[in-house]
Amino acid sequence: MAKKRKWWSGLLVLSLVGVLFTGCSTNNNATKSPNATAESSASAASEAPAASEPAAGAPVDGGTLVMSTFSDIVNLNPLMINDTSSGDLAEFVFAKLYNLDREGNVKAEPWSLAADVPEISADGLTYTVKLKDGIKWSDGQPVTADDVVFTVDMAKNPETGSPLTSLFDKVKTVEKVDDKTVKFTMKQVYAPFLYSLVQAVVPSHVLKDVKPKEMQTNPYGTDPAKTVTNGPWKWTSWKQGDSHTLDADPNYWGEVKPHIAQLVYKIYADQNTEVQALLKGDTDHISAIPVTQVEAVKANKDIHIIQKPGAQYEYVMFNFDAKNFKDKYGLFTGQKTRQAIAHALNRQGMVDNILKGVGAVMNAPFLPDTWADPGDAAVNYDYNAETAKKLLAEDGWVAGKDGILTKDGHRFSFELQYNAGNSRREQVAAVIQQNLKEVGIEVTPKAIDFAAWIDQNVTPGKFQALLLAWSLNTPDPDSESVFSSKYFPPAGQNSGWYKNEKLDQLWVDGYSTVDQAKRKEIYKEVGKEISTDLPYVFLYQYGQAIGTGPRVHWAEEDAPEPSLGYGQYFHAIKWWVTD
């Protein structure tokens, strides 16, 4: 019996060893929810990306690069893409008419379908696009003007339900001039249209008989065997929820060929699992390291991190529709009240503490250091509780018995909604609650499941205030669809029912000229007006930390560019891997 007991105690010791020998704590904040910016982390530093190991030497051909994400694709059909993962993969398998350079200019690169920048008529109403010679689909068929016309017509047709609709809704007609030339005629001068041409097209010879209504359920875009592409890599296989394999297309038409023979796009359960995989070497590239884990990853010398603010900004949106408030008493109607809230929020503190310094305070919906940035023309609200209190008093708010401000018998108390599972927003919401409490405003943060939130609150414009971000998919500053009273819910995206006639007109003026200098002046005026009137409190521009493992290399001019949409794969055609 005594012998047996020894055996048992041995087992006990063994079982405890495994438990006690685990000395490190891990962040277990698993966040995974699609959201306005399809991310849940933020971080960036304002330093230019460094080149990879110079010792890596000249590019080598071959090898496999493993990239990762935390949500699988939906559909690779360029007409239907509306999620980050599908957009990611499409970058590798589809060529676009035009591509952006690092500064965000529209260029005909060696890997673009167009031969040269579009010809724009003097009146700004027609755009002529010439395609390169010799461009081909992966089935050997040539890419022609028919494909471009077919794509645009399909996108414009409301029955298709294509997210591209908005890119082409100002196009009156799209015509084939000859096999290699397409002419777009606009309904009006619309400057941002140039960026709509940074777009992939679909093969008309494959899809010409598909009814618009059936485009969504057609296997093109969801079955690799049926998805004819025209980019450097081909989509070879898809294991749903697990991984995608892309192989360099031996028949790729471009002069610049990809170095990397195979790309694997791996799907992890969430960002934390992704970070672990990067540390282990199971993946070579992740697009977004959660802000809570950047420091831990930095400790690993093998991992290269690129941090820079990106093309996205966070904001607090006010609702101007009184129906959403108790007794139909809109709390945000007073301009001074909104300005007070802007003063009460410690935006720089959010950047320093939550974004760990990787971000920049913003005062208008234009990214800092871009041509439309109004700079000092926009009002900057410094963090000052006293100024906030003064403005609130001027607007008629007085402290009630419980310390919360009241006006006309209404307490200044509102609900701030955001999407559940976004750790950055959770922290920011808590700061907002604290900051506003200090000036006598009661905030109740409320996290809601994303799908439900969009359906019940954001789209119909039913909320009091919300915390959200816009990811700017083009470098053009036009934001009419978000701020103009033309776009009230439920059909438009001005979810806060904001109406400002001066701004409504300025947005139209802004896109109705292609003269850059004129536009700059107009957006300066927009910046001044919008930062005074405050439909939103603009918080900050933020970025994602891109992490790459020791196997990935690029020349300096081909490094990832976080400030562009899909910039984490900037010039991936020129990257190479070593083992």
Next chain:
Amino acid sequence: MTEYLIRRVLQSVLVIFLITILTFLLIHAAPGGPTQMMLSPGLSPEVFKQQAHNLGLDQPVPVQYVRWISGLLQGDLGYTFKNHLPVADLLWPRIGNTFILMGAAWLLSLIIAIPWGIYNSTKVYGLSDQSASFISYLGFAMPTFWFGILLQQWFSLKLRWFPLSDMHTRGKEGDIGDLFMHLVLPVTVLSLGFLASYMKYARASMLEVLDQDYIRTARAKGVKERRVVFHHALRNALIPIITILGLDLPILVAGAALTESVFNWPGMGRWFVQMATQREYSVLMAITIVTAVMVVLGNLLADILYAIVDPRVKLGKQGGKAA
């Protein structure tokens, strides 16, 4: 027995049918749908309305249900809404993956828990019993995902003994040794949970039996302790355990969402969570059906096993529990 089985199966079909109606209503009552999962500036909500229309998601819920159930009766589990992939093709591999993971954890914990629990019931409050209690509390109290992350940190990232996550190393699909290595950590996590409860059940059930008059009689007659335990007590002590096992059967296919997520295991648990956030109705319904069938089967199996191990139970007449 045959008559009893037929009756039970018919009852089960009715129950499953009711479950489908209830689940369908519940799932569709959740706000949001499978179409709009992104916001981007300039993208009109009208686009998503059109997409929902193209997919038939704007039809009344009863109409959608009838369409779904008639598909099911023809053996068709339908298609995912977001990308129109056949649900069945996605479902079966995941059931298999989950079954491998959960089955291994379940078996391992049974092999350890039952003998250990029984041993402890004969040596109450001994060192072995105390340590088993400690492990049980640990198993109940420790959040599985946290334990999983700890194991990953230590055994995968630091010591590099085991793979971090996934089911296979890329290019080694089908390699049993590779699969085994990938199983070690997640199975350890899951076993701890199973172990905790099975050990407690085995011990408690055995203690109860050992306290019975007939055992005391056997001991008084001078029967050897070993024979008392294995011959007289064990069979009776196993009865409640068998019930628990039957009721746990659905877990083998439903999977464990957190553990599967931490270890990136391509199984049902992780998939269910993903599909719930994306409102993939047809997938959620398919998983519900499979789980419901397993619950019913598990119950039935427990009853039959009950009759086998306990001669006092007669199925069919008044015996047998209602499912």
